[in-house]
Amino acid sequence: xxxxxxxxxxxxxxxxxxxxxxxxxxxxxxxxxxxxxxxxxxxxxxxxxxxxxxxxxxxxxxxxxxxxxxxxxxxxxxxxxxxxxxxxxxxxxxxxxxxxxxxxxxxxxxxxxxxxxxxxxxxxxxxxxxxxxxxxxxxxxxxxxxxxxxxxxxxxxxxxxxxxxxxxxxxxxxxxxxxxxxxxxxxxxxxxxxxxxxxxxxxxxxxxxxxxxxxxxxxxxxxxxxxxxxxx
Numbered sequence: 001x002x003x004x005x006x007x008x009x010x011x012x013x014x015x016x017x018x019x020x021x022x023x024x025x026x027x028x029x030x031x032x033x034x035x036x037x038x039x040x041x042x043x044x045x046x047x048x049x050x051x052x053x054x055x056x057x058x059x060x061x062x063x064x065x066x067x068x069x070x071x072x073x074x075x076x077x078x079x080x081x082x083x084x085x086x087x088x089x090x091x092x093x094x095x096x097x098x099x100x101x102x103x104x105x106x107x108x109x110x111x112x113x114x115x116x117x118x119x120x121x122x123x124x125x126x127x128x129x130x131x132x133x134x135x136x137x138x139x140x141x142x143x144x145x146x147x148x149x150x151x152x153x154x155x156x157x158x159x160x161x162x163x164x165x166x167x168x169x170x171x172x173x174x175x176x177x178x179x180x181x182x183x184x185x186x187x188x189x190x191x192x193x194x195x196x197x198x199x200x201x202x203x204x205x206x207x208x209x210x211x212x213x214x215x216x217x218x219x220x221x222x223x224x225x226x227x228x229x230x231x232x
Contacts, residue, residue, distance in 0.1 A: 063100065066115060070101050073110040075148075109147035119145055120157050131167070134158045184215040 070076050080101055083094050093102045101108040109115055123129055123140045132140070138154045147153075158164065184190040196208040205223035212219045 062115060062118060066107065066109060067100055069110040069112045069115060070108055073112075076101055076108060076110065103146045106142075106144055106146040109145055111148070113153075116147060116150075116153055117157070120154065124158060124161065125163075131161065131164050133164075133168075181214070184213075187215045187218070188213050190214045 071080060079089050079092050080094075082089050083092065083101075091104050092108075093105075094100065095102055095107070109119070119141055120137070124131060124137045129137075129140065134155055137158055138151065141154065142150065182190065190213075192212045192214055194210050196210065197206070199206050199208065203223070205225060207224050209222040209224055210219060211222065
């Protein structure tokens with residue numbers, strides 16, 4: 001993309017008439033063109049924490065609690081001590097303003113389920129979130145937070161959401177009705193059968209036909225060949 005002065009533009013469009021874009025190069029141009037945050041950080045030297053604090057604004061009331069609970073967690077206490085001494089820890093760092101523990105630039109959450117539940121509620125139940133599905137909710141929280149077992153916790157929470165179960169459309173065929181088996185009144189009236197196949201050869205047989213009497217639970221094991229089962 002190259003700059004073209006407005007007087008030379010035969011068909012003016014939104015880009016050529018946008019007053020926030022300047023043709024000059026350098027730091028002045030980058031600081032005014034807010035679309036390219038990477039270039040602003042790179043050239044102006046703005047710290048990442050300035051933008052990181054914006055992410056945490058919606059969770060501002062949880063910041064102190066997150067910090068205190070992480071210090072109580074034995075899994076992260078030693079990591080925090082090393083970082084406080086100035087030692088480097090793989091994939092871990094500390095956010096300079098709120099002093100939060102980060103894992104790959106994501107806020108580490110302790111095993112405190114109250115905090116985890118609070119984050120999920122704000123990312124899923126709030127009017128701005130709009131009750132997204134499991135994948136979208138996980139994507140929302142995974143971009144800024146990390147804790148062990150996040151995937152399962154998110155799956156259990158979203159699948160148990162009552163509003164989602166009432167409002168979301170069903171995208172699969174209607175499930176069939178369960179037909180319970182009849183209660184046997186005597187032995188060998190009702191049988192259950194199943195096959196165990198692909199076994200090592202034993203006396204020229206490689207499969208087992210299991211027949212179970214549903215009344216007495218007595219079982220009979222018949223050794224056929226898998227090939228004969230396919231033919232029959």
